[in-house]
Amino acid sequence: MYLGLDLGTSGVKALLIDENQKIVGSGTGHLDVSRPHSGWSEQDPSHWIRATEDAVAALKANHGRELSAVKGIGVSGQMHGATLLDVGDQVLRPCILWNDTRSHAEAAELDANPKFRSLSGNIVFPGFTAPKIAWVRNNEPDIFARLQRVLLPKDYLRFWLTGEHVSEMSDAAGTSWLDVGKRAWSPELLAATGLDESYMPSLVEGTEVSGILKPDVAARWGMGDKVVVAGGAGDNAASACGMGTVGEGHAFVSLGTSGVLFAANRAYLPNPESAVHTFCHALPDTWHQMGVILSATDALNWYAGIVSRKAAELTDELGADLRTPSGVTFLPYLSGERTPLNDSAIRGSFQGLEHASDRAVLTQAVLEGVAFAFRDCLHALAAAGTRLERVTAVGGGSRSTYWLKAIATALNIPVDVPADGDFGAAFGVARLGLIAAEGADPHAICVAPATDTTIEPDANLIGAFDAAYNRYHNLYPALKGVQS
Incomplete structure (x- = not known):
């Protein structure tokens, strides 16, 4: 057995x-986000531990015998978060999350500093880890003085x-401290934020063993000794492993809290000016590019809360057939935007409202x-040298067929819907746990699921969606002028 x-x-x-990679069972643990100020987003790392214990306890309640047979564990997580530890490995402050924009x-x-784009292959976005440490140094000097180690969220777990x-x-590729081409920490980039490699964790590939499960945790979860923990992956690379998006030309669109248009690459192909992220993949000698939007299902859930309806009720209300755009345009910039805008200050808007x-x-x-917003990412990927001919849908929002029809028509490419199953990040890192424990061939394990349906x-409506996209595209500079 293998646990993700x-x-x-x-x-x-x-x-x-x-x-055989058959899903045996799953469990979940709940987390909340603290937003003490505008643009801030934080979590207490102790809550991650509680939620993990809750998730495994739920799994153990129904599958205790199977859980006892676990040989390998993979870990995945939200990227870019800054978890600060002191010399005794105690947490110094709440973790500053990926969607926190205070460090703009x-x-x-x-x-x-041109070295950042040259070595990391990416724009330094406010959501990345390095600027958060610079913010702590500038605004919380007492915390910075006690800082001994910086860990990403899943690496604290x-x-x-x-x-x-x-x-x-x-995951390390999203810090702005990694030389992404060399797959190693960059002393020059670390020095720019007052750090050196002693503040960083050691690095392994996602398929390698990173450690052994501690005896007290193994005993509490009913597992044996020598359970290996794989390197794992950041959430998007983990989802790619789950979806089999590990080879050249493979791509997916992820409708999670944030949104991602993800393409696997055989080579390192940076183009930071496009605002596309170019990161290492979880598999050795593999990279990926992705366009990232900060509010995908987060936008729909926000609106659902405003109108006091469940998100699924709202999408069901639209019916089965894709509608012609109405003339009302929504800009989903609730937390700013990454690709292609790199604008942490911009905020969302409805435009074109009328009595109807x-x-x-x-x-x-x-x-x-x-x-x-995904169409913006599609254009940015093309500018970075990656043209997509089709994508596979993943994430909670992909359960809405209407939404997938809108995405397929907006992007003018087919969207494949995988056969029933859970092929997300947890499944992807369970695969990495299997690879690390058994020394298996990553490409033999990380295969794509069968396609259930294809949404063309x-x-x-292509013409109507093109016109609506042009309205959407032209609104940003106008909104920027109002909000600046």
Whole structure:
């Protein structure tokens, strides 16, 4: 048996697979996000441990015998978070999360140093880890003076599991401290934020062993000794492993809290000016590019809360057939935007409201706004040298067929829907746990699921969606002028 642990923003998922990669069972633990100020987003790392214990306890209650046979564990998690530890490995402050934008000034200052784009292959976004440490140095000097180690969220969970300070390439690539081409920490980039390699965890590939599960945790979970913990992956690379998106030309669109248009690459192909992320993949000698939007299902869930309806009710209300865009446009910039704007200050908007703009019209606009944000990412990937011919849908939002029809039509490419199953990040890192424990061939394990259906673009609505996208695209500079 092999266990995948995925530390998300809203919860922890524990998923158990057998040697044939059949899912045996899963459990979850809930998490909340603290937003003490505008643009801030934090979590207490102790809550990650509680949620992990809750998730495994739920799994153990129904599958205790199978859990006792676990040989390998993989860990995945939300990327970019800054977990600060002191000399005794005690947490110094709440973790600053991926969607926290307080360090926009520090990010701009670091990004002005040409070494960052040259060595990391990416713009220094405010959500990345390095500018957060620069913000702490500027605004919380007492905390910075006590800082001894910086860990990413899933790597803090790993530390709790194994006692080891270890990260892996896919997650480390999102810190702005990694030389992504060389797959190693960059002393020059670390020095720019007042750090050196002693503050960093050691690095392994996602398929390698990073440590052994501590005896007390193994005993509490009913496992044996010598359970290996794989390097694992950041959440998007983990989902790619689950979806089999590990070879050249393979791509997926992820409708999670944030949204990702992800493409695997055989080579390192940086193009930071496009605002595309170029990161190491979880598999050795493999990289990936992705366009990232900060609010995907987060936008729909926000709107659902405003109108006091469940998100599924809102999408069901639209019916089965894709509608012509109404003229109401939604910009999903609730937390700023990454690809292609790199704008942490911009905020969302509805435009074109009229008396006839009922709840369904606004729901439609929200779904279309996210679809158009993905179209921005599609163009950015093309500018970075990656042209997509089709994508596979993954993430909670992919359960809405209407939303997938809107995305297929907005992008004008087919969207494949995998056969029933859970192929997300937890499944991906369970695969990595299997690979690490058994020394298996990663490409033989990380295969793509069968396709259940393919959603083609609606040819009758391509023109209407093109016109609606043009309205969407032209609104950003106008909104920027108002908000600046």
